Amino acid sequence: MTHFFGSFKYSLATLTTVLILFVFPGCQSETLKGEEQAILTHAPAVPSPITRNYPTKVIIELETTEVVRRLADGVDYTFWTFGGEVPGKFIRVREGDQVEFHLNNHPDSKMPHNIDLHAVTGPGGGAASSFTAPGKGTVFSFAALNPGLYVYHCATAPVGMHIANGMYGLILVEPKEGLPPVDQEYYVMQSEFYTHGAYGEAGLQPFDMGKAILETPDYVVFNGSVGSTTGDKALTAKVGDKIRLFIGNGGPNLVSSFHVIGEIFDLVNTEGGSVQNKNVQTTLVPAGGSSIVEFTVDVPGTFIIVDHSIFRAFNKGALAMLTVTGDAVPEIYSGLQAESVYLPEGGGIQGLSGSTPNAFVAKTMDERIAEGGRIFAANCAACHQAAGQGIPGVFPPLAGSDFLMSDPARAAGAVINGLSGPIEVNGVAYNGVMPGVKLSDEQVANVLTYVMNSFGNKGTEMTPSQVANVRAGH
Numbered sequence: 001m002t003h004f005f006g007s008f009k010y011s012l013a014t015l016t017t018v019l020i021l022f023v024f025p026g027c028q029s030e031t032l033k034g035e036e037q038a039i040l041t042h043a044p045a046v047p048s049p050i051t052r053n054y055p056t057k058v059i060i061e062l063e064t065t066e067v068v069r070r071l072a073d074g075v076d077y078t079f080w081t082f083g084g085e086v087p088g089k090f091i092r093v094r095e096g097d098q099v100e101f102h103l104n105n106h107p108d109s110k111m112p113h114n115i116d117l118h119a120v121t122g123p124g125g126g127a128a129s130s131f132t133a134p135g136k137g138t139v140f141s142f143a144a145l146n147p148g149l150y151v152y153h154c155a156t157a158p159v160g161m162h163i164a165n166g167m168y169g170l171i172l173v174e175p176k177e178g179l180p181p182v183d184q185e186y187y188v189m190q191s192e193f194y195t196h197g198a199y200g201e202a203g204l205q206p207f208d209m210g211k212a213i214l215e216t217p218d219y220v221v222f223n224g225s226v227g228s229t230t231g232d233k234a235l236t237a238k239v240g241d242k243i244r245l246f247i248g249n250g251g252p253n254l255v256s257s258f259h260v261i262g263e264i265f266d267l268v269n270t271e272g273g274s275v276q277n278k279n280v281q282t283t284l285v286p287a288g289g290s291s292i293v294e295f296t297v298d299v300p301g302t303f304i305i306v307d308h309s310i311f312r313a314f315n316k317g318a319l320a321m322l323t324v325t326g327d328a329v330p331e332i333y334s335g336l337q338a339e340s341v342y343l344p345e346g347g348g349i350q351g352l353s354g355s356t357p358n359a360f361v362a363k364t365m366d367e368r369i370a371e372g373g374r375i376f377a378a379n380c381a382a383c384h385q386a387a388g389q390g391i392p393g394v395f396p397p398l399a400g401s402d403f404l405m406s407d408p409a410r411a412a413g414a415v416i417n418g419l420s421g422p423i424e425v426n427g428v429a430y431n432g433v434m435p436g437v438k439l440s441d442e443q444v445a446n447v448l449t450y451v452m453n454s455f456g457n458k459g460t461e462m463t464p465s466q467v468a469n470v471r472a473g474h
C-alpha cells in the first residue's frame with residue numbers, strides 16, 4: 001500500500017510539473033533588466049566573461065569598412081571587414097539577452113553589406129533586415145535564445161565574394177550559468193584567401209573568383225594574415241594556465257582540422273554547441289562553424305597551432321603559435337635526453353656522396369640554377385618557403401640571409417649534416433633543428449647555387465668539388 005501510494009505521489013508531482021511547463025512556458029524565462037553597450041574586441045582578444053545573472057538589452061554597434069592591409073610579407077589585399085580587421089570583432093552576450101544590432105557601413109565603402117549571425121533565430125539570421133548601403137546604418141533586434149559559439153558573416157550578393165574578402169567573425173552566447181573560469185581566453189579564426197598571384201607573389205593582390213569557385217586557395221590563415229599570431233604576436237600563457245580557445249572557421253570553402261602540436265584538448269565543445277568531448281587531438285571546424293577547446297598547458301615551450309591538413313600550415317600560412325613560459329617539468333616532458341650518431345651498415349650520408357648512375361650533371365651555372373630550383377622545391381621550400389622568406393620565429397629566411405651569404409661553405413655543411421642549436425640570421429635569433437638532407441655533392445652544389453642566386457640574393461656558383469671538400473671536413 002505504501003509502495004503504491006509513493007508511486008502515485010511521484011506521478012502526480014511529475015504530471016503537475018509537465019502541466020505547468022506546458023500551460024505557462026514563460027515561467028522558465030527571466031525578466032529583462034536595464035541595458036548596456038557591448039564591448040567588442042579584435043582577435044585574438046576576447047571580451048571579459050559576463051558576470052551579471054540576469055538578461056539585459058545589449059546594444060551592439062559594428063561598422064563595415066573596406067581597407068588595404070597586409071596579407072603576408074610584401075603582399076597586400078583589399079579586405080572587407082566588420083570593425084576594420086579580419087576576422088570581425090568578437091561579440092559576447094548572455095543567453096536570454098535582447099540584442100539591438102546597429103550595422104553602419106562606412107561612407108568610403110564601395111559595396112553594400114549586411115550581417116547574418118548564426119546566433120539569430122529569424123530570416124537570414126538578420127541579413128534580411130540589415131542590408132546597408134555605404135554611408136547608411138540599419139538596426140534590428142533579436143533574442144539570444146540558444147547558448148553557443150556562432151559565426152557571423154556578410155550575406156550580400158555575391159555572398160561568397162563578401163566572405164572571401166574577410167567578412168566574418170564570432171559571437172558567443174554565454175549560457176545562463178556562465179562558463180567555468182579559465183586563466184586565458186583567446187579568439188582564433190581560420191579562413192582562406194584566393195589571390196590573382198600565387199602564394200607569396202608581392203604587391204596588392206586582387207581576389208580571384210575562378211580559384212574561389214574551384215576551392216583552391218593561395219592562402220589559408222589564422223586571424224586574417226600569414227604570421228598574424230607568431231613570434232612576438234603569439235598567444236601567451238604560463239605553465240599551469242587553463243586555456244580556452246574560441247575557434248571559428250570563416251571558410252568560405254575549407255573545413256579545418258584544428259590541432260595544437262604537443263597538446264591534447266581536455267574538453268571540446270564540438271561545433272561550438274553544448275555537447276562536450278574529452279581528450280581530443282584534432283577537432284573539425286566546419287566552414288561557417290566553430291569549436292570551443294580547453295586545455296591546461298603543463299610544460300613550457302612554443303606550441304604550434306595548425307590546420308592539420310598540413311600543407312596549408314607549412315605552405316599556405318595556417319600556422320599560429322602559443323608561447324608558454326615557466327619552469328620545465330621533466331616528469332611530463334623530458335626534452336632531448338641523448339643524441340648519438342646512427343649509421344646502419346651501408347647506409348648514411350657517405351653512401352650518397354658523389355654521383356649515381358644517370359645522375360644529372362650541370363654543365364653551366366644556368367643549368368645548375370635550374371636544377372637547383374627543382375631540388376629546392378622538393379626539399380627546402382616546405383620550411384624556408386617558396387620565396388625563401390622563411391616563417392618568422394621558426395624557420396630562418398634564405399632571402400637576404402647574412403648567415404647564408406657570408407659563408408657558403410658553412411651553408412653546405414648545414415645542408416649535408418643538418419644544423420641545430422642557436423644561430424642568428426639578420427640579427428634575429430633562431431633555435432631550431434634542420435635535418436641533414438640526403439643529396440649528392442652535385443645536388444648540394446645545385447641547390448646552393450640556386451639559393452645564392454634567387455630571392456634577390458646575388459652570389460657565386462658552388463661546385464660539386466667544393467661540396468666534396470666540405471663533406472670531407474676540409
Ligand code: CU
Pocket residue numbers: 080111112113114154155156162167
Ligand atoms: Cu559584405
